[in-house]
Amino acid sequence: MNCPFKEILSSEEEIREIVGYPSELVMKKGINRLDQHCRNFIALSPLLFVATSDDRGCCDVSPRGDAPGSVLVLDEQYIVIPERPGNRRIDSLRNILLNPAIGLIFLIPGLEETLRVNGKAYVIKDDEILQQMKVRDKQPSLGIGIEVEECFIHCAKAFKRSGLWDSHTWxxxxxxxxxxxxxxxxxxxxxxxxxxxxxxxxxxxxxxxx
Known part of the structure; x- marks a missing residue:
């Protein structure tokens, strides 16, 4: 099948000529730990998206949803996502075994800004951690442990354009x-x-x- 794209850019310089450069605020907003603001954001979030890729660069994005506070914050550097029952494809877990790099987006209903967290992931089965994430007396058998390397607030433009939280657009x-x-x-x-x-x-x- 022939590629339909005729003008493909191949360098950052070409993209910058069109897009420009970020402001000082955007450049400086990233931090390398979960401060109290980030921890509070995660505590209020019932839904996040998990991005992983394998050692060949094949990517996957998986939604993870639960009651607010289901993602366990251990400290400023480490969090754990419970691995609840799913379809058993284990796409995210298989990718983590091959490539630990991970990206997360946390959402709070009604808030158009999101929290992005990037870091290194591990597939864990630490009982003392997993038992803290029991729901209906059922403990997750596995979890995704994440060492936080970067986190920052993402602007609201995507949600404003989509009108996601406005039921009139549904x-x-x-x-x-x-x-x-x-x-x-x-x-x-x-x-x-x-x-x-x-x-x-x-x-x-x-x-x-x-």
């Missing part, structure tokens, strides 16, 4: 994509009809969140 329920239909089409197997997939999803959401 698509009507009847217009939303049907996830069971999409999965059935992608799997393309007589064993996985839309109805079977829908029942499996509902059972998983109702009985296997933790």
């Amino acid at each position: 698509v009507d329920q009847e217009e939303l994509p049907s996830v069971p239909t999409i999965l059935s089409s992608h799997v393309n197997s007589a064993e996985y009809t839309v109805d079977i997939i829908n029942k499996g999803l509902q059972e998983s959401y109702e009985k296997r969140l933790y």
Whole structure:
């Protein structure tokens, strides 16, 4: 398949000619630890996105959601994300084994700015840590431990442009994509009809969140 892009930039200089340079505020806002402001932000966040890549540079972004405060802050340098039951692909965990670099974005509903955290990740099974993240008496069997190297507030422009927190911009329920239909089409197997997939999803959401 022929690439449709005809004007591909290949250097930072070319990009800078178009985009320009960041302000002093942007250049200086990054810190290398979780101060009280960052720790408070994480404590209020019920949703984050985890970015990892393997040793070949193949990337993955995974959403992680739970009650606010589910990400355990050990101190200014280390945090732990509980590994709750999922689809068992373990994309993030496999990537971490090959390449420990990790990037996180923490969100707080209604707040358009986000907190970005970059660092080094480990797949951990420390019982004394994981037992602090029990929910409904169920302890996560694994966690993602992160050594913080950089954190900073990301501006609100993406959320302002998207109107994400404004319910008036949301698509009507009847217009939303049907996830069971999409999965059935992608799997393309007589064993996985839309109805079977829908029942499996509902059972998983109702009985296997933790």
